[in-house]
Amino acid sequence: APHGVPLLQVDKARKQFGGLVAVNDISFEVKAGEIIGLIGPNGAGKSTMFNLVTGVLPTTSGEIRFRIGDRMERINGLESRQIVRQGIARTFQHVRLIPTMSVLENVAIGAHLRGMHNDVTGIATSIARLNVNEEKALLLEARRQLERVGMGHLLYEEAGNLALGQQRILEIARALCCDPILLLLDEPAAGLRYKEKQALAELLKKLKGEGMSILLVEHDMDFVMNLTDRLVVMEFGTKIAEGLPAEVQQNEAVLEAYLGG
Numbered sequence: 101a102p103h104g105v106p107l108l109q110v111d112k113a114r115k116q117f118g119g120l121v122a123v124n125d126i127s128f129e130v131k132a133g134e135i136i137g138l139i140g141p142n143g144a145g146k147s148t149m150f151n152l153v154t155g156v157l158p159t160t161s162g163e164i165r166f167r168i169g170d171r172m173e174r175i176n177g178l179e180s181r182q183i184v185r186q187g188i189a190r191t192f193q194h195v196r197l198i199p200t201m202s203v204l205e206n207v208a209i210g211a212h213l214r215g216m217h218n219d220v221t222g223i224a225t226s227i228a229r230l231n232v233n234e235e236k237a238l239l240l241e242a243r244r245q246l247e248r249v250g251m252g253h254l255l256y257e258e259a260g261n262l263a264l265g266q267q268r269i270l271e272i273a274r275a276l277c278c279d280p281i282l283l284l285l286d287e288p289a290a291g292l293r294y295k296e297k298q299a300l301a302e303l304l305k306k307l308k309g310e311g312m313s314i315l316l317v318e319h320d321m322d323f324v325m326n327l328t329d330r331l332v333v334m335e336f337g338t339k340i341a342e343g344l345p346a347e348v349q350q351n352e353a354v355l356e357a358y359l360g361g
């Protein structure tokens with residue numbers, strides 16, 4: 101999509117778990133070429149928001165639209181795998197990989213599943229069903245994406261031996277195999293050391309430079325400050341602020357939410 105046109109529109113999205121309103125009529129937009137930060141304290145509803153956008157959970161009400169060709173079309177109600185095919189790929193808050201398999205195999209599996217499954221069950225059988233050419237194509241794509249994220253030298257390393265920062269980047273490579281237009285990353289920097297955070301930020305800037313749009317959930321405000329174009333701030337399911345990072349950082353409601361006000 102051309103730079104700056106609306107890509108994702110979240111329009112009064114709501115999610116209730118019984119009496120708990122985890123996402124309370126939230127609206128925001130991601131434009132093509134932007135990196136948007138979705139921030140807020142633990143329990144704010146950020147991961148639930150991701151689950152609504154990616155079809156992992158049904159919305160209680162509201163609409164989520166995504167650019168398909170030159171039209172904005174409703175995607176809530178579609179299945180996860182259909183949403184992935186429309187161009188939205190994600191990573192999860194907790195690393196999901198098979199520690200005893202190689203980096204390359206872990207990414208190839210993701211390329212194969214293309215978001216069809218949220219866990220690793222059934223992988224062995226689905227891999228066994230591939231023919232030689234399909235397997236070759238998958239491994240090639242996995243290698244291409246690992247090289248793109250700077251992990252081309254670690255293809256045959258056991259995934260379980262990687263540092264956490266590299267595991268997170270492996271997961272980004274896996275999401276990239278879905279050929280996304282919009283990448284959703286759930287706390288990719290959580291638990292990383294300073295150097296790893298810097299490397300991750302550099303990678304995200306590189307992807308943005310290649311035209312990728314990114315929606316990033318983050319708990320740590322410092323990480324998003326120099327990386328994002330705009331921030332959307334949630335607290336207890338509600339949007340409490342939105343704007344440029346420097347503006348949001350000064351916002352009183354945001355400061356209060358972060359200080360545990």
Ligand code: ADP
Nearest residue numbers: 117120122140141142143144145146147148149
């Ligand atoms: P965040 O990612 O911002 O930390 P979450 O979206 O994980 O927040 O959670 C928001 C709220 O919704 C929390 O109170 C959490 O306990 C609740 N919640 C999340 N998922 C479920 C679920 N599947 N069932 C019931 N409550 C849930």
Ligand code: MG
Nearest residue numbers: 146147148193
């Ligand atoms: Mg979360």
